[in-house]
Amino acid sequence: MVDPVKLKKEQSSYRTTILLYHQIGETLHNNVNPDCFCSRQKFLEQMEFLKSSSIEVISLDRALITLFSEGQPQKDQVVLTFDDGCESFYDVAHPILEKYGFPATIYPVVGSLGKVANWNGIIYPQLKILDQQKLITLSKNGVEIGGHTMNHVKLDQVQKKDAFQEIKNCKTELEQILNKEIRTFAYPHGRHNSTVMEIVQCVGFKNALTCESNYANNAPSIFEIPRKYITYYDDLRSFKNKLLIHETISSI
């Protein structure tokens, strides 16, 4: 038998979904991981959908204040995050976000600024990373910049002292480049454990995001906030399913 009180609670529980994008581009090149690519056209459709829906697109800070200080949200909410600091964020995604007035947070790999991606010994010639000047321009335009290590290492697989350097140095360097406090961190590959989380907190980050596929409402802590991956394969239908928006739930 259905418990009417529980059902009512479930139907009225709004979700905060933090979306995880990487490269937004025109063409998926051969050696680019489709899981880390979204076409410009699909991205545009997704943003158009968000604009026309009842979902609020809000900053990461705003979402975390709601979830960790004020209680559950009163509307479905979405936060847009972009890992690695791909140059295409500047050229392709940011103009679209500006058009819709959506805030965003990006997590550049600091050791790759102004170069092509070179992670774990593999070079990705088609994956250009933002240079310092573009990063400064984005920051001045209101885009939040977060830490994502110096070299995109798997933090749970390196020595503690190396993890510390990777995490601490990316914060220090970004703060020197941007002349502002860097508050948020995203674990490369989502890889983390209790030691890594402790370092992130210890060096002064205020929150950290994983790649665990879940709603931010279900975050075990402010240093383990889940996100939903958007990939090359997502069409508008699967995009909506990842949001599991309130309207969809009510109509089931």
Ligand SMILES: [Zn+2]
């Ligand atoms: Zn990454």
